[in-house]
Amino acid sequence: MRFQDVISINDFRKEDIDYVLRVAERLEEELKKEGTLKYAKGKVLATLFFEPSTRTRLSFESAMHRLGGAVIGFAEASSTSVKKGESLMDTIRTVENYADVIVIRHPREGAARLAAEVARVPVINAGDGANQHPTQTLLDLYTIKKEFGKIDGLDIALLGDLKYGRTVHSLAKALSYYNVRLYFVAPKGLEMPRHIVEEISNKVEIVETSDLEAVIPKVDVLYVTRIQKERFPDPAEYNKIKGSYKVDLKVLEKAKDTLKVMHPLPRVDEIAYEVDNTKYSAYFRQVWSGIPVRMALLGILLGVIK
Amino acid sequence: MRFQDVISINDFRKEDIDYVLRVAERLEEELKKEGTLKYAKGKVLATLFFEPSTRTRLSFESAMHRLGGAVIGFAEASSTSVKKGESLMDTIRTVENYADVIVIRHPREGAARLAAEVARVPVINAGDGANQHPTQTLLDLYTIKKEFGKIDGLDIALLGDLKYGRTVHSLAKALSYYNVRLYFVAPKGLEMPRHIVEEISNKVEIVETSDLEAVIPKVDVLYVTRIQKERFPDPAEYNKIKGSYKVDLKVLEKAKDTLKVMHPLPRVDEIAYEVDNTKYSAYFRQVWSGIPVRMALLGILLGVIK
Amino acid sequence: MRFQDVISINDFRKEDIDYVLRVAERLEEELKKEGTLKYAKGKVLATLFFEPSTRTRLSFESAMHRLGGAVIGFAEASSTSVKKGESLMDTIRTVENYADVIVIRHPREGAARLAAEVARVPVINAGDGANQHPTQTLLDLYTIKKEFGKIDGLDIALLGDLKYGRTVHSLAKALSYYNVRLYFVAPKGLEMPRHIVEEISNKVEIVETSDLEAVIPKVDVLYVTRIQKERFPDPAEYNKIKGSYKVDLKVLEKAKDTLKVMHPLPRVDEIAYEVDNTKYSAYFRQVWSGIPVRMALLGILLGVIK
Numbered sequence: 001m002r003f004q005d006v007i008s009i010n011d012f013r014k015e016d017i018d019y020v021l022r023v024a025e026r027l028e029e030e031l032k033k034e035g036t037l038k039y040a041k042g043k044v045l046a047t048l049f050f051e052p053s054t055r056t057r058l059s060f061e062s063a064m065h066r067l068g069g070a071v072i073g074f075a076e077a078s079s080t081s082v083k084k085g086e087s088l089m090d091t092i093r094t095v096e097n098y099a100d101v102i103v104i105r106h107p108r109e110g111a112a113r114l115a116a117e118v119a120r121v122p123v124i125n126a127g128d129g130a131n132q133h134p135t136q137t138l139l140d141l142y143t144i145k146k147e148f149g150k151i152d153g154l155d156i157a158l159l160g161d162l163k164y165g166r167t168v169h170s171l172a173k174a175l176s177y178y179n180v181r182l183y184f185v186a187p188k189g190l191e192m193p194r195h196i197v198e199e200i201s202n203k204v205e206i207v208e209t210s211d212l213e214a215v216i217p218k219v220d221v222l223y224v225t226r227i228q229k230e231r232f233p234d235p236a237e238y239n240k241i242k243g244s245y246k247v248d249l250k251v252l253e254k255a256k257d258t259l260k261v262m263h264p265l266p267r268v269d270e271i272a273y274e275v276d277n278t279k280y281s282a283y284f285r286q287v288w289s290g291i292p293v294r295m296a297l298l299g300i301l302l303g304v305i306k
Numbered sequence: 307m308r309f310q311d312v313i314s315i316n317d318f319r320k321e322d323i324d325y326v327l328r329v330a331e332r333l334e335e336e337l338k339k340e341g342t343l344k345y346a347k348g349k350v351l352a353t354l355f356f357e358p359s360t361r362t363r364l365s366f367e368s369a370m371h372r373l374g375g376a377v378i379g380f381a382e383a384s385s386t387s388v389k390k391g392e393s394l395m396d397t398i399r400t401v402e403n404y405a406d407v408i409v410i411r412h413p414r415e416g417a418a419r420l421a422a423e424v425a426r427v428p429v430i431n432a433g434d435g436a437n438q439h440p441t442q443t444l445l446d447l448y449t450i451k452k453e454f455g456k457i458d459g460l461d462i463a464l465l466g467d468l469k470y471g472r473t474v475h476s477l478a479k480a481l482s483y484y485n486v487r488l489y490f491v492a493p494k495g496l497e498m499p500r501h502i503v504e505e506i507s508n509k510v511e512i513v514e515t516s517d518l519e520a521v522i523p524k525v526d527v528l529y530v531t532r533i534q535k536e537r538f539p540d541p542a543e544y545n546k547i548k549g550s551y552k553v554d555l556k557v558l559e560k561a562k563d564t565l566k567v568m569h570p571l572p573r574v575d576e577i578a579y580e581v582d583n584t585k586y587s588a589y590f591r592q593v594w595s596g597i598p599v600r601m602a603l604l605g606i607l608l609g610v611i612k
Numbered sequence: 613m614r615f616q617d618v619i620s621i622n623d624f625r626k627e628d629i630d631y632v633l634r635v636a637e638r639l640e641e642e643l644k645k646e647g648t649l650k651y652a653k654g655k656v657l658a659t660l661f662f663e664p665s666t667r668t669r670l671s672f673e674s675a676m677h678r679l680g681g682a683v684i685g686f687a688e689a690s691s692t693s694v695k696k697g698e699s700l701m702d703t704i705r706t707v708e709n710y711a712d713v714i715v716i717r718h719p720r721e722g723a724a725r726l727a728a729e730v731a732r733v734p735v736i737n738a739g740d741g742a743n744q745h746p747t748q749t750l751l752d753l754y755t756i757k758k759e760f761g762k763i764d765g766l767d768i769a770l771l772g773d774l775k776y777g778r779t780v781h782s783l784a785k786a787l788s789y790y791n792v793r794l795y796f797v798a799p800k801g802l803e804m805p806r807h808i809v810e811e812i813s814n815k816v817e818i819v820e821t822s823d824l825e826a827v828i829p830k831v832d833v834l835y836v837t838r839i840q841k842e843r844f845p846d847p848a849e850y851n852k853i854k855g856s857y858k859v860d861l862k863v864l865e866k867a868k869d870t871l872k873v874m875h876p877l878p879r880v881d882e883i884a885y886e887v888d889n890t891k892y893s894a895y896f897r898q899v900w901s902g903i904p905v906r907m908a909l910l911g912i913l914l915g916v917i918k
Contacts, residue, residue: 266396
């Protein structure tokens, strides 16, 4: 990889992504054979979570342990020097003395980029505000590749709040590197932002629609995200839409046999529990993908994996 | 052991308990000889404490480190996805991808059982509401066995709030597997529930009383628990009882020389500090027992100890 | 070292300090050569932070990992048994069963000393109220020694709130073991307490002044600390003083070429950011010093380093 930090999926060329996915695959195999690995033995990861995100934090910490390394950090900002008025820059220039790599989650957009500019050690962005969460995108791609053996040639629907959901923005951009057809399925008012559609529409075929039913039979992947109640001025409107976008067995009746349903989690009720144990459900295997992908990123940035 | 999880002491047959105690003894010896062991090398424990319990959490984490393993987790629910409305089931199906064994503490009764049913990895209950805390019971038994070289043949008093105290319910049931005489010493209104007395009264001899003084000279073990102020409608009543159930040097004057006082801790003032450095005090050694017992359970469930 | 705990810098003779600094130097070299060390393999550190102090906690935890050991603990008191009314003594007598060494931070003066008296395992004070923070003092001395190759013969200014700042009290006492000249530079009303000046004035030359400008050209080390707004009855007075004690490029114009600026951090605005990348700035290297110094203390107290 040509860079030292993982801040935004926009920094990744296609070959960077493919490289991470290949390393992740290799590590997953080694993990299965040997149990915990030793690449990061003696290395320390600092997880600086200025806002809580338990699943992301635990995923990184598990990945670091599986690589043989150690972890320090904090799970929320309440107990940090930030309260004493310290700048993020000073916090980073302190912590870089304690750790070999930093994972940062911060409510402020741009915080991860700033941290990376300041730090001598590599920095991984685990979410900064509504902005970027690049490791989620990479694990999404990894999941698709594992489920189908490839990404090229697939029909992929992104469903839900496509306007505000940062996950789907990053994923759409990353998928545009591949030979795929994208379906953007959103209720009115929550469509994918124009600037993203324009940015990628010359690279991939895009179908925009609000009609989930019509899309279902056509796609290989249905990527579901939350539709947040607070986005709707009228609760009645929300309830109507919520109903028609809930993925349950009935909705999946006309799906291809090989359809895979994905979700970045946590879900609230976008996917009915009855889907969990069907052949369609891939969202818990998607959680697992976070381990090899984050192991790959940690290992590459630490310079212990070539 | 015939099961994969540790949810309730009721799931244990006598031979299961004896097996755990034997493994714990063996591990304690190995620990003394070799320092930290390697059984859980490369394994990851997730401690999910949806309500705080520092001593229990630290005990499990220390046990895992002593076994050579690593730990991830959270100390209270405030910073988890639960706030975003995620179900416990989804949390478990996420975390099982990050860890080889899960320890859960949850304020809701039945939460640990649910977690165990969902998870592919083993689950240990570290307390679910007023319900069960099986590892406490096992370490209590282990302590008695270590102090006396046996459990059979002992006279054991359980003292305090026997109505609401889950610790004493579980302990009473587990002790009923052995050839012991039990004294239930409680103030009026806080007696051991009828259903427990009935359940075990055909297996062990039970003496129910509110008279601590009369019991003291007869017993080998005095197991003390807290009497909680909020259980009493009348504060004056509480203060009277509190005084007559406080274990101090005077109360212990007529005790057997070999009496051992135990307590699950934390104590408030049920046991006077003056007792700490007497031959009677076993409650801090009881804390230590948590380490080998939890090492044994972790090792057995992880399949690394036969 | 002749003692088992690190509670107050006052317990240290000069030869104790020199010993710790020598061990720290050795460990820093080994760390550079070998990466993580193995001295504390199989040992467990418990970090008991009854009040939050993220940088100190992370520094200790990183030091323990760099020594090859494991860490358990809590970052703030909210989730501990303290809430249930447990005494500090009982907490310590519990945790000593889980760990080989304890680091404690507590808001109450004397808490660390009490913990050390109770515990069978070594205790390190990471700050108890306005009282002591001995590892900060040791890392300050270590930094000076590394920057200049020696401590003897230097002119050292302590700047800021010298009345309430515990860091400068401990540092002044420790520096009085060496052949140095000390400048106490404080605004009126925040001068170094008389009892400290008297205690050390027969050992080192002391210059007391409020005139920072006059001191700057003379000193080798400028140790800056915060001046806290709340110490001033009149905000206007505070703003005036704050301005004249802010260390920026202009203030440093007449400094020796070899001047080193230090600060225990976190800073608010006592040192302008423009100083960070000059030859004067030593405060981020000072953060690093915490690692070898705390490794040395942990290793010595654990008995794994001779």
